[in-house]
Amino acid sequence: MNKHIPQSDFKTPEVTTGPLPASRKVYVSGDIYKDIAVPVREIDLHSSAGEPPVPVYDTSGPYTDPAVTIDVEKGLARTRTAWIKERGHVEEYDGREVKPEDNGGASGKHLAREFPIRNRPLRGTGTGPVTQYEFAKAEIITKEMEFVAIRENLGRKQMLDGAEARVEQGESFGAEIPPFITPEFVRDEIARGRAIIPSNINHPEIEPQIIGRNFLVKINANIGNSAVASSVEEEVDKMVWATRWGADNVMDLSTGRNIHNTREWIIRNSPVPIGTVPIYQALEKVNGVAEDLTWEVYRDTLIEQAEQGVDYFTIHAGVRLPYIHLTADRVTGIVSRGGSIMAKWCLAHHRESFLYTNFAEICEIMRRYDVSFSLGDGLRPGSIADANDRAQFAELETLGELTKIAWDHGCQVMIEGPGHVPMHKIKVNMDKQLKTCGEAPFYTLGPLTTDIAPGYDHITSGIGAAMIGWFGTAMLCYVTPKEHLGLPDRDDVKVGVITYKLAAHAADLAKGHPAAQVRDDAVSRARFDFRWEDQFNLALDPETARDYHDQTLPKEAHKVAHFCSMCGPKFCSMKITAEVRDYAAGMSDNEKKDLEKLSQEGMKEMSEKYREMGSELYLEEQAVKKANEGL
């Protein structure tokens, strides 16, 4: 890092804590495992709604639980350690020594402070199952599996009314979403390789979640410092901030110095799985010279990060020597950092990629810690012009081969996907991935559906993300407004997360996830009833919703006003509709039938009846008066 932070100056990262508006965290225990505590956020509605709280998926960890004391210097509770140890087949050991090159040779005032507590790492002994995939194959339901089942049901202990109909009415393109998720369904999906629970045995702080086509669509937020910007404190804050708004996973893409120490602070404080691209750190260890990379440096980096608790590794093992020249005629060549590093290495040595040739050993390492594979798409298109070309699909074929090898070694696997793809070329990406990679979960970056809107690429990519999520992608990697332009700050992280959360939710709705529409319907009822506070509180981003409302109508009284600034008090379609509804509700079936037959003539009686029923509009004064009365 270029920023100079001596140990003594290093401040404890300040993170955002406290519940979201009108929200309480509740914990649901398991049926198989009584001691698991699955977090659900319940949003309380105004008493006038007469509705129960709305349960929503909660990625924010203990930070939003007022009952938990947060101490970033200590990290989160290591709940899963007991789960892992009681299953056996793991051993605690001293672990690898931290070396100067792990932090890019930073020393003295340039070295970021170490995390204060050092835990001895665990690793599999090879005597029995360690990974979730291995347990699933052995027909064992782990605590993680029951945890995610409850979590996917949004706390439901039983099927929703109409859940089956919702699934049927959706269009899931061949996915098999059940109306209610059972632990056994989770186990089966993992055993089939169709879902993963990223959960390194050395990251016991996480609240497990599942990534797969038959589950809620997940999102990932990228954070990480670079050689020219950011600091450890900022990155820890961004991680907590991203999960507060809904990031299911976080990737630490740090480059430059202090990678090791930055990552330790992030992992120890993260309630969500952390992914990395180990080649970034390996490259720093050889001073940024790609051709100096060796299998030994890379292997050592994998172990270093596995011991720290990284939950998934992006491994660009599909960038093979014979594919590299296929990118030469592209408009934007190779845009993946990992892909371009490997391409450079392969050409410099004129050898097959060491990631490809050592893939079996990589599997062995990752299996011991249950690090999941995220097989990287190093040859993904970086422009509309390059979408779906030979290089891209050649790599995808290789990722399919590697998926099967990883499964054979007991590892969990997901597959990364593009990138920049125009709308009409998106679906073929999903179809090919499902076929080629045996339905292993797909994890895509967007895709961006046009190249002409830098500054708005969270939106150009949100369009593609919603679509590919609908088609079957299990996790969407966010894109922030700063994409192509700069490193995202805190505000950009939030905008990126909310954009992807809404894209993922749009996909869940379209796929027919049985519980997804509960929240939309609650917002819509609140909107119709002019329960402004409920509308804000149920929003993905209550703060922004409230702020936008208040810019035009800041008075507290307006929060209960039966109108809004778009139409004003005398002219409100919602209010008129309420009258129409009251009127229609008062009609008998025969009257309704007659209505269809009515001619234009006469009907003064009914007209008068309607007038008597009260066609007067609420005036602003009335609403304000009610507010003052404490309605």
Place this chain on the structure above:
Amino acid sequence: MNKHIPQSDFKTPEVTTGPLPASRKVYVSGDIYKDIAVPVREIDLHSSAGEPPVPVYDTSGPYTDPAVTIDVEKGLARTRTAWIKERGHVEEYDGREVKPEDNGGASGKHLAREFPIRNRPLRGTGTGPVTQYEFAKAEIITKEMEFVAIRENLGRKQMLDGAEARVEQGESFGAEIPPFITPEFVRDEIARGRAIIPSNINHPEIEPQIIGRNFLVKINANIGNSAVASSVEEEVDKMVWATRWGADNVMDLSTGRNIHNTREWIIRNSPVPIGTVPIYQALEKVNGVAEDLTWEVYRDTLIEQAEQGVDYFTIHAGVRLPYIHLTADRVTGIVSRGGSIMAKWCLAHHRESFLYTNFAEICEIMRRYDVSFSLGDGLRPGSIADANDRAQFAELETLGELTKIAWDHGCQVMIEGPGHVPMHKIKVNMDKQLKTCGEAPFYTLGPLTTDIAPGYDHITSGIGAAMIGWFGTAMLCYVTPKEHLGLPDRDDVKVGVITYKLAAHAADLAKGHPAAQVRDDAVSRARFDFRWEDQFNLALDPETARDYHDQTLPKEAHKVAHFCSMCGPKFCSMKITAEVRDYAAGMSDNEKKDLEKLSQEGMKEMSEKYREMGSELYLEEQAVKKANEGL
């Protein structure tokens, strides 16, 4: 308006003028009509690109032409008046007197200042064709038709290389996009009712544009004051601002007082067609009491607005008495303002809608001025829960009937569509509309694909808009971040326009519009070459792109740096790719073939050759040095 603006205090609206960065406005003359001047914006690239300027569609009118003196007190040049008069069959007449109720009875200090110049209106005499539809049916190519043909080709005088292939490679769901737009193609599409050129003969200030499935997807920006916020000056400024960023059409949805005077200022200064919902003003004339509306008040309002030059009217004639009770069980009832007003009127009088019963006379009025129909979807869904229900589709059937009646009367017609629709229910909307309404252009509001993200509804709807635009919607009505929350300000208008511009462009790309990808490819090449200035200038929003970049790397030298803040100077995938490309370009075909056969062994010679070619990376210092040398 609640804001008090005495005549003496009324300021001349301040509007934004001047070209966009690196942009020049050029005018292309016609082949049939030499005197038409079709605007195209040309974006100049850095000399190092060795590329010609990139032509882009320009909606901004004379405001971005430094050669034109803008005087908002005089309005824009009335170029089309001569075109219309030379075609004949129109007469100039005194026009309707402005009445106090036209401005909501505002007087004294509450009355907004009148536009200083009064023009005598034109109307058709009934002796020959007046509307573009009538001319098209009579096989006459108007100046407007040649104008839009040139405009659609982005200034191309001939077909692009590969244009036919681009059209073929797109997926346009049965649209018939030609590789090159001819005036005769335009005429034929209008005669078939598949496209319209909104162009009231009393709005001669516009630069004509075409709305139809076989043309570039257009966008509309809504502006307008309400009873509780905004002023005339703000609305004129918003109109100019919206067109600066790409709004093809603007709807003035003003309510409250001063509607007439506000609209006059907007129309006289607008280079794009202006749409309105006349029932809003009619309601103000009866003091906001829907049941007091009469056909006479409405009819008078149509003539008032037609004489002013409104280019299209939203007419909710499909909200029929028998459909109203179908909305009673909805979660959000009737959310269209026009729809709810008519529903209330119908129920109060228990009579069929006067818009429906007087539809033929409405057609006669609109025909005389060539006001296009925008048949309103007053029963559109206002929530995911209500999408595609019986009420919505019953109304759509009626809009189909009315379309044919309007065509029989010589009118141009487009059809409005939803609203709130989950992704899997979008396409059926398009399919039904095409079938029911004889392929008349579809004009949708979004649709929003989820209800849970107030504050981000430009994005929830941008997803739906891109998709339905791809499926065949001809114009997308924008949604701003303030949707459901408040009245959009200037910043919101810009974000809404840019979001919809990118959604429309994503649709054009996917449909296979032959010239659409030219701009994406130019951005991508600029990105790959680290031509930062070109990347900003080619962006839909150059200001924001530049600002985001400068937040991390503000120094001017970085604008030519061969790296960016995401990776830093030593670690750049774009740079590595450039090396890979140089390498591959130096290989023979045999070498390429050998590459695929190469084993891991040996190859030291080639490896060394690569090293000799220079695998050293540019360092930051070198880039900065070059910048200082004026590279």
